[in-house]
Amino acid sequence: MSANIVAILVLLALFYFPIYSPVSALSSNYYDKTCPQLEKTVTSTVQKATTNDKTVPAALLRMHFHDCFIKGCDASVLLASKGKKKAEKDGPPNVSLHAFYVIDNAKKAVEALCPGVVSCADILALAARDAVTLSGGPTWDVPKGRKDGRISQAIDTRQLPAPTFNISQLQQSFSQRGLSMEDLVALSGGHTLGFSHCSSFQNRIHKFNATHDIDPSMNPSFAASLRSVCPANNKAKNAGATLDSSTATFDNAYYKLLLQGKSLFSSDQALLTAPKTKNLVSKFAASQKAFEKAFVQSMIKMSSISGNGQEIRLDCKVVN
Incomplete structure (x- = not known):
């Protein structure tokens, strides 16, 4: 088999069976110098929202999971639909997602402190951690340094594991x-x-x-x-x-x-x-x-x- 054919077969395999890998640049101290108040700001926003609505922690945890399982953790689940182009949040498994406003509020607060520095994907990852901690669960250092994606398609939500799966x-x-x-x-x-x-x-x-x-x-x-x-x-x-x-x-x-x-x-x-x-x-x-x-x-x-x-x-x- 020629080298060209082997290369084509490898490319086809990658196309049909996407390989997801960890983000190599993530670091728990990624924003220590550029946005030192980041975590405190996100936690405060999640805490305030949870005080007003006890369903917020579950919503944020599920939102992060649904984001990461489609195209990786790039905040694509947060993007709004545009005309007839339906985004992930309007795909059938995601129509019951809610509390997007919590991430929006956290982003606004963070932007006021550190304009153009922190990704929405990192804010969502931090909010999911805070959702667990504020509900009496454990805490952990969240690796940070994600970038936000530009593609969000409702059809991709078919990739999410369904509640009927064996x-x-x-x-x-x-x-x-x-x-x-x-x-x-x-x-x-x-x-x-x-x-x-x-x-x-x-x-x-x-x-x-x-x-x-x-x-x-x-x-x-x-x-x-x-x-x-x-x-x-x-x-x-x-x-x-x-x-x-x-x-x-x-x-x-x-x-x-x-x-x-x-x-x-x-x-x-x-x-x-x-x-x-x-x-x-x-x-x-x-x-x-x-x-x-x-x-x-x-x-x-x-x-x-x-x-x-x-x-x-x-x-x-x-x-x-």
Whole structure:
């Protein structure tokens, strides 16, 4: 086989199977000299928003995850749609994202201190960390130095792992982004915060398969409570359920409930279908400390996925 053909095959492989890699230039002290008040400013903004709306931490954590899983952590999820060109935030999996105003407010405050220095992608990464910490979870040094991307397409949201995914689909989605099975289980623990609409778990409580109306892996009384909130022909736009029993507190309750058959998504239940991930679920259910340590490591890893960033946006909603 000629060298030219080999080169073409390599290029094709990269095109169809994109490789995500960590951003090499990231550093926890990236803005120490150029914007020393950055972290304090972002934390203050997130804290103020959380005081007024307890759903903000879950929203910011989910927003960061959805940003990093499409084209890397480049704040593409923050860009607004332009005419008929729908941006990521208007893709089907992202229409329920909210609290974008928190990032906008943080950006304005940071711009007032350090004009044109800090990327929206870095502000989002910091806000996600603060969301966890302010909810009683761990803190960590966020590596910084991301650039903001200029491309955001709603169609790309099809790349996000769906709540209906099985374990092999989840493993593939995470491994394509350089994330391991341990990262998968640890990051799934982010479901300790937040709320889900009925549509994301309807498949488990109505017409599950030809034999069962309800997913037999679900706790029967838990399934019954979900069916009362989400009937088969549910028309209530905001109907749904909290993701765990302590929805505003970052803890390991998610894993404990998962072992009891009280998880919402098929993708949650899927973690119990492979020995390695099941063992990790049991480990994190037994130890909050072990979960927090793994979560921090996986968050740093995920938030370092290389993006297509090229600029420092002055307004997070539009390219410069």
